Amino acid sequence: MLKRVMQNQPQVSPLAPRISNHEDTQEAHSEVPSKRVSSMGELQLPDVAPQDTSITVFHMKKKRKKLSISEFERAADSRLPQYQAQSTLDSTIMARSLRLSVGSLLAPDTVEKRGLLRRPKTRRAVDMQEFEGRVEQNMLKNKAGQNDLMDSQSASGIRTSILTSDAEIMMNSTELFVQPQMDEDSQSKLPALEPQLSDSKTSAQRSLISDADQEEARLEGRVSSVSTNQGRTQSYSKSSNLDDEHVDRMTRVSPETPEKQGEEKLDHSQQSNPMAEISFTEEEAVCSAERGASTVHSEHLEKKLSEKAELQITAAQNSRGETEMAPSAGEELEEGSIGGHRSPRAEGEITRGIGAESVAGHSPAFSSFHKPEMTPLSETDEQEDELQDQAVMIHLDSTVEEPAEDEVEHPPSQEVSMKTPAFVRAPAQNLLSTPHVAKPAAPSSPLKLLKPKTVPKKLRTSEKKPREPQIPRSLIKEIFRHFAKMPVTRDAFQIVEKCSERYFKQLSNDLEAYTHHAGRKTVEAADLEVLMRRQGLVTDKMPMNVLIERFLPLEYRMLLIPVAVGGNKVIPCK
Amino acid sequence: MRSTAPRGTLRKILKKHKPQLRLAANVDLLVHLSFLLFLHRLAEEARTNAFENKSKTIKPEHIISAAKVILKKSRG
Numbered sequence: 001m002l003k004r005v006m007q008n009q010p011q012v013s014p015l016a017p018r019i020s021n022h023e024d025t026q027e028a029h030s031e032v033p034s035k036r037v038s039s040m041g042e043l044q045l046p047d048v049a050p051q052d053t054s055i056t057v058f059h060m061k062k063k064r065k066k067l068s069i070s071e072f073e074r075a076a077d078s079r080l081p082q083y084q085a086q087s088t089l090d091s092t093i094m095a096r097s098l099r100l101s102v103g104s105l106l107a108p109d110t111v112e113k114r115g116l117l118r119r120p121k122t123r124r125a126v127d128m129q130e131f132e133g134r135v136e137q138n139m140l141k142n143k144a145g146q147n148d149l150m151d152s153q154s155a156s157g158i159r160t161s162i163l164t165s166d167a168e169i170m171m172n173s174t175e176l177f178v179q180p181q182m183d184e185d186s187q188s189k190l191p192a193l194e195p196q197l198s199d200s201k202t203s204a205q206r207s208l209i210s211d212a213d214q215e216e217a218r219l220e221g222r223v224s225s226v227s228t229n230q231g232r233t234q235s236y237s238k239s240s241n242l243d244d245e246h247v248d249r250m251t252r253v254s255p256e257t258p259e260k261q262g263e264e265k266l267d268h269s270q271q272s273n274p275m276a277e278i279s280f281t282e283e284e285a286v287c288s289a290e291r292g293a294s295t296v297h298s299e300h301l302e303k304k305l306s307e308k309a310e311l312q313i314t315a316a317q318n319s320r321g322e323t324e325m326a327p328s329a330g331e332e333l334e335e336g337s338i339g340g341h342r343s344p345r346a347e348g349e350i351t352r353g354i355g356a357e358s359v360a361g362h363s364p365a366f367s368s369f370h371k372p373e374m375t376p377l378s379e380t381d382e383q384e385d386e387l388q389d390q391a392v393m394i395h396l397d398s399t400v401e402e403p404a405e406d407e408v409e410h411p412p413s414q415e416v417s418m419k420t421p422a423f424v425r426a427p428a429q430n431l432l433s434t435p436h437v438a439k440p441a442a443p444s445s446p447l448k449l450l451k452p453k454t455v456p457k458k459l460r461t462s463e464k465k466p467r468e469p470q471i472p473r474s475l476i477k478e479i480f481r482h483f484a485k486m487p488v489t490r491d492a493f494q495i496v497e498k499c500s501e502r503y504f505k506q507l508s509n510d511l512e513a514y515t516h517h518a519g520r521k522t523v524e525a526a527d528l529e530v531l532m533r534r535q536g537l538v539t540d541k542m543p544m545n546v547l548i549e550r551f552l553p554l555e556y557r558m559l560l561i562p563v564a565v566g567g568n569k570v571i572p573c574k
Numbered sequence: 575m576r577s578t579a580p581r582g583t584l585r586k587i588l589k590k591h592k593p594q595l596r597l598a599a600n601v602d603l604l605v606h607l608s609f610l611l612f613l614h615r616l617a618e619e620a621r622t623n624a625f626e627n628k629s630k631t632i633k634p635e636h637i638i639s640a641a642k643v644i645l646k647k648s649r650g
Binding site: 469470471472475476479480483485486488489492494496500502503504505506507508509510511512515521522523524525527528529531535536537547548551552553556559 | 578579580588594603605606608609610611613616617620621630631632633638644645647
């Protein structure tokens, strides 16, 4: 075992701050071909034989006194470089698995790690863990159903994953996510991210209203199982299919959109499955074909939302052609909603994604759908929110998901990206969407959603403003009450406050005049006395010191009036 | 009566009004003293006004009339 550990243990990557540990590990372990391997080895250590590592540590670093700590450190360090490497290096399956394992272990390690690394590490760990958890889920689900066509595209990362996933979608009719659309879009123009966004958006739209569970369901759907997305996409497809029936949809859309959306999310299973398959293939084809007018799409998108709901209810009317429409319609809806509503927000992102996916073909058909703009607005808002979130998530995913190994992962990554935004936004979305489905609460939601993700701390610090100096009200109240010896109304205190402010203004003016008259720039006690004399407070009969003694507490009295104490001493000393 | 005076706040207020003016040590205590005396005079005047109105509590109008007089008196 020791031998194996020694062999397996790779050189610690120099990335880790703990050079000592790394050096030790490097010395002890056999040379490692690459950082990855080393990182992997490091990871393996905790995964495989934490005990062994400790033993090896003991064995190798006799000088080290904190063996356990060093082991932790090494593990943590390995994780650190591992994560770093992940982002930089190509994703590999091994890395992925390692990351998964590491991610779970990372949390405890980071806690034990020194404080310097802990903060950023924990944050990353959390993200990583979430991500990995999601990835795992995806992997499990995808592996079950998906083909491994995308194996070759691991290098490209997300992009390739998207493409591959799209390709897969093409292959798997069961995939209902937008991916088919994305596939075409990504290939055509927009970067892979955008299609992801669009896909995620479409899926996100669904997930917006639904909880994270639904998202997972979608993920499952990717695996070709019935999922909310499928249902949604199917509904989308259905709606698209019914391009011909625009008129019908329009009528139905307005009243049903709010209902449908809820239903869509819930009901998808049965109707969509058969449809989804068909629609996907068709949608994919259609998506590639159509890219187009965002404005038109926006309308259509809105319509689509409503339509989708209807479609679900209407059940399979789906013609192949219609299925194509659905995805585009979904996209259009997104676009339309986005374009219509949230210009300031991450519309840029969304529109980009949507633009890529926008289906030009549907534009003419959907132009007629303007009515249900109101209802789909809320939906679109949500979608936008989702999209935005997804966009954010996608970026996160892209960075985190280095080891986007195979296409199997890609769909999960996409799903993950979709999931994460939905997952992250689920609570916020639920709050926003559930109470007001029709309400345009979305405008704030994307902002809200984005905020916590980006920089929550900055907001708090920037909100602080410099307060104007003023005498505390309590002090004024107390002093006045003591002097008045009578109950005073609350309104009267406001007036007293104003009087005191004016008094201080007068006071500063007078003091400045006196000091300037004396040829000085600093206000002295003599200036104050002159002021009080002019005020009529200090007279020949009433010296200043008497006033001081009367009104000021002892401490201040000692400071102001020199007192002669025994031993030839004067307080305060002059 | 309170045992501490808001020395820092007093300095800030003076600085706000006259930023170029500097304060010597413990001068803000004398400023606080003058403020106390001002409030004292204001309270006395308000009390007199309330008595004249035969009210048991000091009302804002009493204070307003009192402030007019005392502020004028407190001008250096």
